[in-house]
Amino acid sequence: MQKLSCSSYKDLLARFALELPSRYNFAFDHLDRMADGQTEFANPLAIVHVDDDGIRRDYTFAWLKEASARLANALRDKGLRKGDRVMLVLYRRIEFWVSMLACHKLGLVPVPSPAQLTPKDIVFRVNRAAIRGMIVDSSITGRVEAARPECESLHCLVQVGGGNLPEGWHDYEALSREASPVFPKPEGDALACDTDPLLIFFSSGTTGMPKMVEHIHTYPLGHFVTGAYWHDLREGDLHLTLADTGWGKAVWGKFYGQWMSGATVFVWDFRGKFEPARLLEQVAEHGITTFCAPPTVYRFLVREELARYDLSRLRHCTTAGELLNDSVFRDWKRLTGLPIYEGYGQTETTLQICTLPFMEAKPGSIGRAAPGWDIVLRDAEGNECPPGEEGEICVRVAEGAPVGLFTGYLEDPEKTASVMLNGYYHTGDKAWMDGDGYFWFLGRVDDLIKSSGYRIGPFEVESALVSHPSVVEAAVTGVPDELRGQIVKATVVLAPGFAPSEELTKALQDHVKQVTAPYKYPRIIDYVSELPKTISGKIRRVEIRQRDEAASKA
Template identity: 65%
Template sequence: MHKPSPVSYEDFKDKFSLEVPEGYNFAFDFLDAEAAKDPTRPAMVHIDPEGKRRDYDLAFFSRESAKLANALVAQGLKRGDRVMVILYRRVEFWVTMLALHKIGAVPIPSPNLLTAKDIEQRINYAKVRAVVCEYTLTERVEQARPKCPTLQILVQVAGDKLPAGWVGYNAILQKAGDSYPAPKGKDKPGGDDPLLIFFTSGTTGMPKMAEHTHAYALGHYVTGVYWHDLGPSDLHLTLADTGWGKAVWGKFYGQWMAGATVFTWDFRGKFEPEHLLRLMAEHKVTSFCAPPTVYRFLIRLDLSQFDLSALRHCTTAGELLNDGVFHEWKRMTGLPIYEGYGQTETTLQLLTLPCMTPKPGSIGRPAPGWDLRLLKEDGSPCAPGEEGEICIAVEPKRPVGLFTGYLDEPAKTAAVIYDGFYHTGDKAWMDEDGYFWFLGRTDDLIKSSGYRIGPFEVESALITHPGVVEAAVTGVPDPVRGQAVKATVVLAKGYDPSDELTHEIQEHVKKVTAPYKYPRVIEYVDELPKTISGKIKRAEIRERDEKKG
């Protein structure tokens, strides 16, 4: 696919189009095809937990995924079977995903933080038939296994001991042939067949299963080629763990389609920003994507101690980027940070391109192929400056990368896809230049004295105070205002709760954002309730406050 170089956002929107070939399958139609043309093309630089670097080319992934596909078929895995994959940032994650794409089985990438109870619930909910997991996680699957009647095939990666009923990844691979050609005609998985399933983060209840078809992989072409601005000379690092959708956003489909090499750091345990910077400097990372929280860690360090001269492009998503972080990172590196926005249910919906002037805190403008509208509660469109729900037109044509629906939950699917739109549940407003500004989930907005206040705005102001490590903003009942803004705050070391500190934080917020948004109530806690993916459970805080009365 030819990459036009847009000179402006309007030029990009006018010229770019994405057509999905009939029966498209990334593993066959991109990976195997490209590996046949250029087998030694670099695909990945991998740093293992001990710090050892290994380089892999396209031929490696093509060959190893073919072998694993043969091995799994020999174990009885079939097209359409659902497979839970829990593999940290191991190379085996990519091999496994590609092998399942070739078979037509449906991977469910899963985080390594799942408990045995979580695993049991998800296996039974999704009717999972197989698990591929690292040896350090086998015990949790074993604890869940007696209560999981659909689970039949168990593959352990690495480790010396295999529980009864398990097979070793390397052992089955050694016995398998290294050729797995694409089946012909209808026997070839692809197109509208399911590609993968993500469990949503579950901030307001049990996670739902969002299903994507094989077109989803191609939907990330824009992510890698344009938002990450990648080409064949680039080494790209997205920090996400493989248990989450952001991993395939940033270290898989789009980056390889751009011709770039994926940089993967398989770190375990606590994130160390100094270690990250050392690796970026040593290995000459050229493109970097991380949530704003990571950038906040990085700007606290002396970046002049690290040679980041190879770094040329930076992106972020997942949270609101604070103005101060944007400007400080640019001062220290000379590089702006380009924001984007999407969901588990979508690919990249909104983006800031290199040809655009980034506005700190804005999530950008609609990606090509995505007809986005801001709609009021009555379904009417919002004028610039008015707040509304981000909605995606699904008629006359669904955008490439939009999920098919929530599996086995037609009522929940119907609650978000209706009247020709997918209703994201996210609130935003648009400025006169067409840039979108995220406010928060519809359920999280606070209505106070006639104002509608988004929690992200206040949280973004709070964390610029040196004493605030994390903050969650919610509304609490107020007899005069309807709702008052409340901040639940985790303090930094060296800070203790006091009336003086509360007043200081409140005054700080008044200076950073509109004064009416300041938290009239501040509660100090040791930690915030979060989902496994790290998203704040504001609903849980609200429920706890309601019980207090």
């Protein structure tokens, strides 16, 4: 698959075509071929990995081929078979890439998951997805053990990073060391390919508990546009996407499309609090050429003394995940000479809308429809919206789904049917389009909160709050924040016998951190006597947001 040299967006659309090879499996048909020198690329380097102590290790495609073969053989020896689901909780360890590729080769279905999961979260996900295996960092083992009595489906548990092994666990290094380094491409039905399940992401739980989003083996091909065109990658580029491997954005910027473009993935496995100065040191020291991060990160970076760092090799910057402030766009361009090219997509898709290098980067616009995606805005009545009128972002699928669109929400046909209507996939996001065909994002039709690059569903936070004895009802919304994009706010009705206080606020925040992922805790808690509701009794979060907006302008 070769990148076209295009002079304009119109030129790209006229010439673009995405090939779908028969019986395609990314691990065999791209990664292993790269390792064997059977592609048009000569670049042997797959990953540059820098750990939290600053130690750099370079990994070739040949190394990844052998390491993933060893792990695939080891997991097969432990009884895992094609179609089994395996949860991965590995931060940004090199073992994440090895595990993903091993799963692809064996036909297992990886479920990348964030390290912030609590035992309660693990129980929910393991049982919902009937998880058979887990490969986790040693710091996660204790939480898995706490959840394990309620997780009957678990069969194979692998710990990465050494340390004591609880009963029934396997050491990653020992498993891999003892296994064969050769894993030939299977034949017949033994090969996972085409419409077989490739991976599962859990959604952020916007309107309920997290849902299972399934992608198939053609999904990586959809990310060729992500890497080759949006990230503008060339052979030998060193690309850094800052995302953690527990989120869908990781495979957007740290896996498929980058290697399809002949680039090298740069991984900085930092732990603890994000420090913008340390990130700039990495970019300068290692010569990052292309970079992608959420707008929140850019907001931190422009506050640093950028002149102290050698960013001369950085030539292309992208962003996604939340709205990019005009001021951040202009400050970054003034300080570095580089515009920031926005993009839009979802866990359920690959890149849907983007600004490409040969397009004007309009501050605040997410760009135009990505090649291969037929995007239309529709109003509440299903009518197509003209320029200037806001509507829901929808994808035409009547004549075939674009490569990279999910198959549906597993075991949730009603939810799938609610977004696949009358020949369209409904994203649930709103935008308007200008006269040049550029889309301008407005927000979620529902109540998703985007804070510091995280996507937070109100339902999980509300569920955590009402599990505290002092809370009767809770509504969670996002409040605009200059640094984080949004912060989580909880509007709470207290039970009789409880009164608002600073001590209670701190107790509720700590409670949320214990029940669900800590980053979801409400930074603001507002105590009220009742919540605004519809006639049917549903909470009107939009009214809370409107009140907050009016108060901020008063």
